[in-house]
Amino acid sequence: MIRHLYRLVPQPRLLLRLGGLNAVQAVLQGLLLGSLIPILGSLLRPEPDFAAAAPWLIAAAAGLAAHSALTVAATPVGFAASSDLAGQLRQRLIDHTATLPLGWFTPENRARLARATTADAANIGNLAVSIGGPAITATLTPLTIIGVTTAVDWRVALLFAAIMPFALLALRRAGRIASIADVELERAAADIAGRAIELGQAQPVLRAAGQGATGTVRLRAALDEHRTVYRQGLRRSTVPDLTYTAVVMAGFVAILVLSALLLLDGTLGVADVVAVLVLAVRFLEPLGNLVELIGALHAMDNAVGRVGALLATPPLPEPAEPVTTAPGTSVELAGVTFTYPGGTRPALSGVSFTCPPGSTTALIGPSGSGKTTVTRLIARFFDTGEGAIRIGGVDVRELDQRTLLDSIAVVFQDVYLFDDTIEENLRIARPGATEEELVEAARAARLDEVIDRLPEGWHTRVGEGGSRLSGGERQRVSIARAFLKRAGIVLIDEAGSALDPENERAVSQAIARLAADRTRTVLVIAHRPATLDAADHVVALDDGHVAEAGPPARLRTTGGLFARLYRQYDHARSWRLEVS
Numbered sequence: 001m002i003r004h005l006y007r008l009v010p011q012p013r014l015l016l017r018l019g020g021l022n023a024v025q026a027v028l029q030g031l032l033l034g035s036l037i038p039i040l041g042s043l044l045r046p047e048p049d050f051a052a053a054a055p056w057l058i059a060a061a062a063g064l065a066a067h068s069a070l071t072v073a074a075t076p077v078g079f080a081a082s083s084d085l086a087g088q089l090r091q092r093l094i095d096h097t098a099t100l101p102l103g104w105f106t107p108e109n110r111a112r113l114a115r116a117t118t119a120d121a122a123n124i125g126n127l128a129v130s131i132g133g134p135a136i137t138a139t140l141t142p143l144t145i146i147g148v149t150t151a152v153d154w155r156v157a158l159l160f161a162a163i164m165p166f167a168l169l170a171l172r173r174a175g176r177i178a179s180i181a182d183v184e185l186e187r188a189a190a191d192i193a194g195r196a197i198e199l200g201q202a203q204p205v206l207r208a209a210g211q212g213a214t215g216t217v218r219l220r221a222a223l224d225e226h227r228t229v230y231r232q233g234l235r236r237s238t239v240p241d242l243t244y245t246a247v248v249m250a251g252f253v254a255i256l257v258l259s260a261l262l263l264l265d266g267t268l269g270v271a272d273v274v275a276v277l278v279l280a281v282r283f284l285e286p287l288g289n290l291v292e293l294i295g296a297l298h299a300m301d302n303a304v305g306r307v308g309a310l311l312a313t314p315p316l317p318e319p320a321e322p323v324t325t326a327p328g329t330s331v332e333l334a335g336v337t338f339t340y341p342g343g344t345r346p347a348l349s350g351v352s353f354t355c356p357p358g359s360t361t362a363l364i365g366p367s368g369s370g371k372t373t374v375t376r377l378i379a380r381f382f383d384t385g386e387g388a389i390r391i392g393g394v395d396v397r398e399l400d401q402r403t404l405l406d407s408i409a410v411v412f413q414d415v416y417l418f419d420d421t422i423e424e425n426l427r428i429a430r431p432g433a434t435e436e437e438l439v440e441a442a443r444a445a446r447l448d449e450v451i452d453r454l455p456e457g458w459h460t461r462v463g464e465g466g467s468r469l470s471g472g473e474r475q476r477v478s479i480a481r482a483f484l485k486r487a488g489i490v491l492i493d494e495a496g497s498a499l500d501p502e503n504e505r506a507v508s509q510a511i512a513r514l515a516a517d518r519t520r521t522v523l524v525i526a527h528r529p530a531t532l533d534a535a536d537h538v539v540a541l542d543d544g545h546v547a548e549a550g551p552p553a554r555l556r557t558t559g560g561l562f563a564r565l566y567r568q569y570d571h572a573r574s575w576r577l578e579v580s
């Protein structure tokens with residue numbers, strides 16, 4: 001457990017200092033108890049020998065003062081160690097996150113990351129300190145007591161020592177069960193969190209389907225499951241806890257019997273027996289505390305495991321000598337085959353095509369054919385399995401991450417906006433942009449009309465994730481970012497049928513403007529006939545393969561996949577226009 005923690009935090013300076021203080025305290029506690037042997041031996045006799053007891057009493061008083069001073073000294077170190085540990089863990093997680101492929105950030109992994117940087121890091125920091133000290137005391141104080149008991153009688157010391165392995169065995173079993181219970185409880189708690197989020201997010205869908213109560217039922221089922229798991233955990237841990245208590249009690253009885261026997265045969269005096277019994281109580285008490293700590297220790301170990309698993313996620317491989325000069329603007333896929341991590345079949349198989357500099361290429365294909373995957377691989381969300389992706393003739397794996405990201409602007413459908421003003425949301429694309437450049441980008445993306453309608457114009461806050469804007473308006477912000485960024489390559493996922501006609505027209509026009517500028521190479525996942533007609537080149541994907549490729553005018557006449565999809569999009573569009 002300590003090894004696991006050490007691997008996560010290789011410089012636990014404060015924690016080591018705290019551990020050192022706790023260890024000295026624990027040994028001191030054992031020695032203080034040991035001083036009872038000569039003190040009781042001098043005082044518990046028909047004629048108490050105060051002179052003999054005096055140096056021990058003075059030593060005990062000094063030891064007690066030192067113990068109190070150590071307790072006072074350890075408290076601020078404990079606080080500092082706890083926050084230092086949590087801080088170091090968070091920093092490592094944040095640093096590591098920056099090296100992970102963008103494709104790693106699925107909703108599930110984002111939730112794992114949020115949990116690790118908040119609850120897990122804080123719990124590890126708290127628990128390492130709040131249970132570390134008592135765990136050290138519970139181990140070192142009994143060991144010191146065994147040492148000092150040899151001064152009374154080696155057989156008693158041996159019996160003390162013999163109790164420990166039995167207690168530790170019983171403790172191990174209790175710990176294993178506590179750990180399983182903790183993992184199950186965690187799973188049930190995560191399920192509740194998932195259901196609660198689902199209840200909120202799925203309300204519109206559930207109500208539209210007249211199933212408003214369904215989400216509540218699922219959440220209630222998760223709560224019931226959590227209760228059941230909690231009760232099961234308690235029930236399961238009862239037997240090992242009782243076994244442990246029985247071992248500790250049996251140990252005390254054995255010490256009592258041995259002391260009585262040694263008293264009867266005259267080996268030990270009454271004072272020795274009293275001292276042994278006091279030592280026995282203080283020996284067994286911290287051992288008894290261990291069983292209460294073991295659950296928390298395993299909960300901490302599980303949290304350490306979760307953080308460790310995140311830190312073990314392989315980062316995006318960096319080339320030994322990354323290319324840092326801006327590459328050209330051509331995009332080339334050469335025999336690209338890619339399977340998603342954990343996937344069973346390739347999302348792309350042997351895909352090859354080239355987008356010449358300044359051209360506009362439309363990607364088209366049925367749902368699931370691999371269009372989004374192509375754009376994700378170009379932006380290096382993942383590395384391709386076989387084949388290569390080249391930008392300006394340079395393999396994206398050879399490019400420095402910053403250079404690659406500077407070369408590409410991405411306009412995806414699920415645009416994320418920060419809960420800040422429109423202006424700040426645009427500035428993310430180029431923090432140093434002048435006011436004129438901002439206005440120009442907004443105009444080109446037809447975002448200016450949206451800004452004019454907003455109560456505080458450029459200074460209107462857009463809400464969490466951009467919730468105060470419609471899907472089309474958010475996409476216009478994203479397009480304006482692409483204009484502002486002036487990247488040589490623009491990857492666009494044109495919104496499908498979800499936009500109203502006004503937004504649809506605005507977004508189409510904005511995309512057409514992006515594409516019209518021949519300094520940019522545009523790759524657009526197209527859903528609209530107008531976008532397809534305006535493209536220089538079309539690549540039609542089917543089930544991860546290139547089904548056909550060529551200029552749109554020619555492909556419309558060949559009666560293949562492109563012609564079929566074109567007709568479908570055209571029909572869907574006219575239907576939407578009629579309905580609206």
Ligand SMILES: Nc1ncnc2c1ncn2[C@@H]1O[C@H](COP(=O)(O)OP(=O)(O)OP(=O)(O)O)[C@@H](O)[C@H]1O
Binds near residue numbers: 343366368
């Ligand atoms: N993160 C992922 N993990 C595993 N498989 C994925 C992931 N994303 C996509 N896939 C799979 O890869 C294949 C290609 O998906 P992709 O999203 O590229 O298709 P698409 O043509 O963009 O579809 P759509 O038009 O519906 O967006 C599909 O079979 C999909 O199920």
